[in-house]
Amino acid sequence: MPSWSTVRDDFPALHQKVNGHPLVYLDNAATAQKPQVVIDTLSHFYERDNSNVHRGLHALSMRSTDAYEGARSRIAKFINAAAPEEIIFTRGTTESINLVAASWGGANLKAGDVILLTEMEHHSNLVPWQLIAKRTGAKLRYLPVTGDDGLLDLARLDRVLTPEVKVFAFTHISNSLGTINPVTELCARAKKVGAITVIDGAQAIGHMPVDVRAVGCDFYAFSGHKMAGVTGIGVLYGRRALLDAMPPWQGGGGMISNVDFFESRWKPTPERFEAGTPNFADAVALGASCDYLDALGRDQIQKHDGELARVAYEKLSTLPGIRLLGPAPSQQERGGLVSFAFADVHAHDIVTFADEDGIALRGGHHCNQPLMRKLGLTGTTRASFYVYNTPEEIDVLVKSLQRILKFFAG
Amino acid sequence: MSDLSDLYQQVILDHNKRPRNRGRLPTANRVAHGDNPTCGDQCNVYLRVEGDRIAEISFDGSGCAISQASASLMTTQIKGKTAAEAEKLYQEFHNIVTTGKAPEEISDVGAFAGVHAFPARIKCATLGWHAALNALKGDPASATTESHLD
Numbered sequence: 172m173p174s175w176s177t178v179r180d181d182f183p184a185l186h187q188k189v190n191g192h193p194l195v196y197l198d199n200a201a202t203a204q205k206p207q208v209v210i211d212t213l214s215h216f217y218e219r220d221n222s223n224v225h226r227g228l229h230a231l232s233m234r235s236t237d238a239y240e241g242a243r244s245r246i247a248k249f250i251n252a253a254a255p256e257e258i259i260f261t262r263g264t265t266e267s268i269n270l271v272a273a274s275w276g277g278a279n280l281k282a283g284d285v286i287l288l289t290e291m292e293h294h295s296n297l298v299p300w301q302l303i304a305k306r307t308g309a310k311l312r313y314l315p316v317t318g319d320d321g322l323l324d325l326a327r328l329d330r331v332l333t334p335e336v337k338v339f340a341f342t343h344i345s346n347s348l349g350t351i352n353p354v355t356e357l358c359a360r361a362k363k364v365g366a367i368t369v370i371d372g373a374q375a376i377g378h379m380p381v382d383v384r385a386v387g388c389d390f391y392a393f394s395g396h397k398m399a400g401v402t403g404i405g406v407l408y409g410r411r412a413l414l415d416a417m418p419p420w421q422g423g424g425g426m427i428s429n430v431d432f433f434e435s436r437w438k439p440t441p442e443r444f445e446a447g448t449p450n451f452a453d454a455v456a457l458g459a460s461c462d463y464l465d466a467l468g469r470d471q472i473q474k475h476d477g478e479l480a481r482v483a484y485e486k487l488s489t490l491p492g493i494r495l496l497g498p499a500p501s502q503q504e505r506g507g508l509v510s511f512a513f514a515d516v517h518a519h520d521i522v523t524f525a526d527e528d529g530i531a532l533r534g535g536h537h538c539n540q541p542l543m544r545k546l547g548l549t550g551t552t553r554a555s556f557y558v559y560n561t562p563e564e565i566d567v568l569v570k571s572l573q574r575i576l577k578f579f580a581g
Numbered sequence: 582m583s584d585l586s587d588l589y590q591q592v593i594l595d596h597n598k599r600p601r602n603r604g605r606l607p608t609a610n611r612v613a614h615g616d617n618p619t620c621g622d623q624c625n626v627y628l629r630v631e632g633d634r635i636a637e638i639s640f641d642g643s644g645c646a647i648s649q650a651s652a653s654l655m656t657t658q659i660k661g662k663t664a665a666e667a668e669k670l671y672q673e674f675h676n677i678v679t680t681g682k683a684p685e686e687i688s689d690v691g692a693f694a695g696v697h698a699f700p701a702r703i704k705c706a707t708l709g710w711h712a713a714l715n716a717l718k719g720d721p722a723s724a725t726t727e728s729h730l731d
Contacts, residue, residue, distance in 0.1 A: 523588070581594070
């Protein structure tokens with residue numbers, strides 16, 4: 172088991188004071204801090220190996236290419252993909268989902284088809300599908316969320332998951348509710364009606380073991396920066412048979428096998444989907460993030476973050492007038508975040524006051540506007556945890572919230 | 582960071598807790614909507630303009646204490662005024678929240694001087710005003726605080 176008390180030492184950004192108080196960083200669902208080893212990997216790459224990848228015949232280019240393709244293999248292993256070719260580097264989850272929607276959706280969707288989403292999707296797993304629906308004439312349909320307990324209404328799955336559904340896209344862990352969805356079951360059910368599955372793994376990838384073949388999904392999208400990695404790099408995992416049948420979505424260098432004045436031929440995956448100079452330096456650093464998280468153990472991270480969420484949920488539930496979202500920890504295991512609202516104090520006022528105590532929170536709709544509207548909320552305050560957070564920090568949060576409530580009640 | 586009590590003055594807390602002129606105005610002949618996409622703050626302003634004066638005004642919406650209190654106070658400031666007078670009052674208010682300097686003769690709006698130390702909140706303080714000015718211009722389109730307006 173990792174020594175959680177020393178994990179904090181790995182993250183230089185945590186060792187600072189904010190407004191005179193030790194930083195309590197609880198905004199990890201937005202972006203996580205980076206361990207020194209990841210920062211060092213990135214700067215060492217720029218200091219020693221930097222050169223454009225592929226087609227290079229000189230020493231640095233070969234080193235750079237090896238490092239980039241090594242990172243691809245590392246990430247394939249991290250999520251148990253069948254082959255490195257199933258890993259496409261993107262800018263992040265959003266770009267990954269846009270790639271699937273535009274390329275797979277553009278080639279396969281037509282009027283009369285249905286795109287099934289859930290009501291808890293982040294805008295990044297919603298707007299790309301709205302765009303492709305408009306282009307192809309396919310219709311959007313939603314699997315409902317039950318209410319404040321933040322569960323997918325599985326009793327209604329049969330009614331919405333009909334043979335017209337060609338793609339079912341859903342989040343692994345909700346960024347505003349903290350719900351861990353039963354992704355393996357959802358993929359199996361989709362397969363029965365012949366729908367492909369796209370999972371938004373942004374909130375899951377750095378927080379729990381993810382095995383794409385055990386889950387049985389067709390696509391899995393995630394970002395590096397929420398898994399102790401750098402910004403600007405993300406991944407689209409896709410099953411090779413699907414990727415090989417998909418048209419390119421951006422054209423340029425690196426993705427062609429032959430170009431003529433009037434037409435071109437494409438390389439196979441993954442190069443087909445990586446037009447232009449890829450973000451190789453950040454990809455190499457992402458490989459280091461995988462090493463870091465595996466050294467801690469992702470099953471251990473899941474326990475640690477889930478336990479913090481449980482403690483936070485229980486301590487926060489004692490505050491007068493609080494409305495907590497997502498499943499109660501006694502009901503089912505939660506992802507490492509808690510989201511809450513008060514009738515009389517707006518989330519942005521809470522975030523401003525908490526900041527005065529050195530606490531970094533996030534308030535607002537969390538890119539979940541339709542869900543917030545459905546729940547009758549204008550937004551929530553969210554505290555999200557990672558490997559370096561401690562139960563003592565939850566006490567600091569609760570104390571700060573007590574002060575804020577008192578101030579606004581005054 | 583400046584002391585939060587500079588930002589959350591008593592006047593602001595009072596207007597947030599007991600907003601003036603809150604709700605829909607059934608007799609309104611001008612309406613405009615304002616929003617602040619990043620925050621999700623919303624503000625509708627309803628006016629009944631008679632001749633060249635604002636005879637009645639109300640607002641509704643949701644948002645942080647700063648945005649709600651500012652919209653509330655705004656309604657008390659511009660009721661009975663002409664469009665030109667309302668515009669002038671907005672300019673004065675804008676100066677207060679961007680410079681932190683409150684002229685002595687202005688009372689309650691001076692409470693918003695503390696906003697200037699929190700640049701991210703200036704758009705909260707001006708949201709209701711933008712909606713009101715748009716309503717006066719007869720422009721029901723959204724006043725958004727995230728383009729040229731601030």
